[in-house]
Amino acid sequence: MPKLLVKPKAGHGRVLTVTPDSAGWGYVGFEIQKLAPGQIAEAATGDREVCLVLVSGKAAIAGDDFDFGIVGERMSPFEGKPHSVYVPAGADWKVQAATEVTLAVCSAPGTGGARAARYIGPDAVSQEVRGKGTNTRYVTNILPESEPADSLLVVEVITPGGHTSSYPPHKHDRDALPAESLLEETYYHRLNPPQGFAFQRVYTDDRSLDEAMVVEDGDVTLVPKGYHPCAAIHGYDLYYLNVMAGPKRTWKFYNAPEHEWLLKA
Structure with missing residues (x-):
């Protein structure tokens, strides 16, 4: 089993990369590009579809047959709604930074086609509040299953300091619809203030996988299977960007039975 915690490199350019090969799975790819003003990131999608998420900063985003001009608004992932661009398989894309930019490149198998x-944009994403008490968190649906794509599901979540998230523990590692879908998942973590840290545990019922991780600003965690709750410590808000994909594009999860009572408390 590959290590589930991936640390970013310092500097600009591609500072973090997760591929299906490096993760040991079949669907999700993820990378972070840090761009200085004027710097360019570009690629061809090939046989994968891509969702470009401006985690922070403003940039011109274009491709062979599209040009959305300069998009972006927030300078921190804690400051408002994201600006994103969906690019199908078989297309090229280019991002040129107008300010300092943190760009997330989320990918999964795609068919392209039509x-x-x-x-x-911000007006196209829905927001919701999940949980209650110290399990409250704030969700922004960037690419939910109600919006067209081949494989990708993309969502970002802000969890206030002292709160839990992805909790009660749930999993989605069986292709057993309608009860549960099989989805790989990455978490891209950010902290506010950035010197903070949070915790995430990834574990299975039989504990053949049971890994508890301290996550710091800019880290990515991998969830190949099992339950995967997070905890934000007092004084530090936690942002994470989730990318999910699997054989069927639907999110059906299974709650850990021993903790399901929390939903009724």
Whole structure:
């Protein structure tokens, strides 16, 4: 089993990369590009679809048959809704930074076909509050299953300091619809203030996988299977960007039975 905690490199350019090969799975890819003003990131999607998420900063985003101009608004992932662009398989994309930019490149298998690139602005994303008490967190649906794509599901979550998230523990590692879907998942973590830390545990019922991790600003955690709750410590808010994909594009999860009573408390 590959290590589940991936640390970023310092500097600009591609500072973090997760591929299906490096993760030991079949679907999800994820990378972070740190761009200085004027710097460019570009690629061809090939046989994968891509969701470009401006975690922070402003940038011009274009491709062979689309040009969305300069998009982006927030300078921190804790400051508002994201600006994103969906790019289908078989297309090229280019991002040129207008400010300092943190760009997330989320990918999964795609078929291309008739799908077109599209801009996903703040008005196009839905937000919701999940949980209650110290399990409250704030969710922004960037690419939910109600919006067109081949494989990708993309969502970001802010968990206030002292709160839990992805909790009660749930999993989605069986292709057993309608009860549960099989989805790999990455978590890209950010902390506010950035010197903070949080915790995440990834574990299975039989504990053949049971890994508890301290996550710091910029870390990525991998969830190949099992339950995966998070905890934000007092004084430090936790942001994470989730990318999910699997054989069927639907999110059906299974709660750990021993903790399900918390939903009724």
